[in-house]
Amino acid sequence: MKRLRLTLACAFLVTAWASAQEEFGPKGPVVTMAPAPVITAVQAKPTTVPLSFQVASGYHINSNHPKSEYLIPTALKVEATTDIVVGKIVYPDGQDMSFAFAPDEKLNVYTGDFKVDVVVHPLRSVEPGKYVVRGSLKYQACDNTACYPPKTLQVSFDVRVKKTPPAHAANPAQSPHAHQ
Amino acid sequence: MLFTGIRMSRENGAIGPKNGQLMGLTAPDFELQAIDGSSLKLSHLKGKAVLLNFWATYCEPCKVEMPWFVELQKQYGPQGLQIVGVAMDDAATEDIVKFAKDMGVNYPILLGKEAVSVTYGGVNVLPTTFFLDRNGKVIAREFGLQSRSVFVNHIKEALGQGGTVQAQK
Numbered sequence: 313m314k315r316l317r318l319t320l321a322c323a324f325l326v327t328a329w330a331s332a333q334e335e336f337g338p339k340g341p342v343v344t345m346a347p348a349p350v351i352t353a354v355q356a357k358p359t360t361v362p363l364s365f366q367v368a369s370g371y372h373i374n375s376n377h378p379k380s381e382y383l384i385p386t387a388l389k390v391e392a393t394t395d396i397v398v399g400k401i402v403y404p405d406g407q408d409m410s411f412a413f414a415p416d417e418k419l420n421v422y423t424g425d426f427k428v429d430v431v432v433h434p435l436r437s438v439e440p441g442k443y444v445v446r447g448s449l450k451y452q453a454c455d456n457t458a459c460y461p462p463k464t465l466q467v468s469f470d471v472r473v474k475k476t477p478p479a480h481a482a483n484p485a486q487s488p489h490a491h492q
Numbered sequence: 493m494l495f496t497g498i499r500m501s502r503e504n505g506a507i508g509p510k511n512g513q514l515m516g517l518t519a520p521d522f523e524l525q526a527i528d529g530s531s532l533k534l535s536h537l538k539g540k541a542v543l544l545n546f547w548a549t550y551c552e553p554c555k556v557e558m559p560w561f562v563e564l565q566k567q568y569g570p571q572g573l574q575i576v577g578v579a580m581d582d583a584a585t586e587d588i589v590k591f592a593k594d595m596g597v598n599y600p601i602l603l604g605k606e607a608v609s610v611t612y613g614g615v616n617v618l619p620t621t622f623f624l625d626r627n628g629k630v631i632a633r634e635f636g637l638q639s640r641s642v643f644v645n646h647i648k649e650a651l652g653q654g655g656t657v658q659a660q661k
């Protein structure tokens with residue numbers, strides 16, 4: 313029994329050691345998205361949806377405007393829907409940072425938390441209700457010594473569309489007071 | 493316990509051999525197109541020590557190593573070293589050509605394929621560099637940017653000049 317335990321323990325150690333050899337780089341997604349708040353938008357009016365992302369500690373990703381043509385920009389792609397027009401996507405400015413692999417060079421990157429704003433514009437004809445908007449964030453991460461292939465993070469958020477409120481006493485002729 | 497270890501191991505890599513398991517084995521053969529339009533078959537380099545560097549144009553640490561490789565190819569090429577770069581990105585070939593030209597690369601740059609990457613354990617870290625001896629056996633591999641002296645040691649060992657090999661990660 314003791315021998316079996318010893319054999320199993322040795323097998324585990326060898327496997328764990330082999331596994332540790334391969335454990336270089338991120339173990340999970342480098343970028344995650346915080347649950348997006350449900351945004352209420354009014355028919356025919358643009359509304360901004362703030363999406364919050366987090367880059368795992370020790371990693372950086374390129375900003376939307378990296379300094380080299382060879383670097384892959386972080387980019388959000390939102391799928392077009394028939395009911396809600398997706399307008400401008402506003403990215404934050406990146407931080408100019410130097411890294412150990414090139415101390416004299418500055419890269420424009422996102423680290424930690426960053427926010428991307430998406431402008432949505434429900435059409436006037438859209439039925440009021442909740443709509444799911446889907447998209448994907450493409451990013452390419454590095455740490456202080458290595459880089460990792462580009463990844464795509466699936467993104468989705470809800471937009472609750474409300475009716476356009478009735479015109480508010482804009483026309484005195486329609487005001488109840490006008491008939492008094 | 494054992495199963496947990498195996499599961500952990502599987503979760504951290506692609507299908508195919510773990511590149512740690514390639515140590516001491518003949519490097520998986522491949523034939524890839526080079527950026528100059530020719531093709532290169534790894535097994536045709538038998539008799540030479542090979543430094544096989546997986547890199548990408550988007551990889552800034554890879555850029556740091558490339559000038560070293562240019563020098564090392566000049567210094568150790570006459571003694572039988574052949575450095576081979578394998579570009580693992582989706583960039584257009586003309587961009588890879590321009591990049592290599594800008595970096596003054598004096599060794600073959602091949603256009604990598606996922607199928608080749610898988611045979612090397614799924615190259616998910618760039619740069620990843622393998623060192624093959626004159627018989628085509630993998631004698632060392634390094635993940636991420638290393639110091640120049642680490643490369644020199646592995647090259648000397650690959651050439652049979654007895655480099656001092658540092659502990660593998």
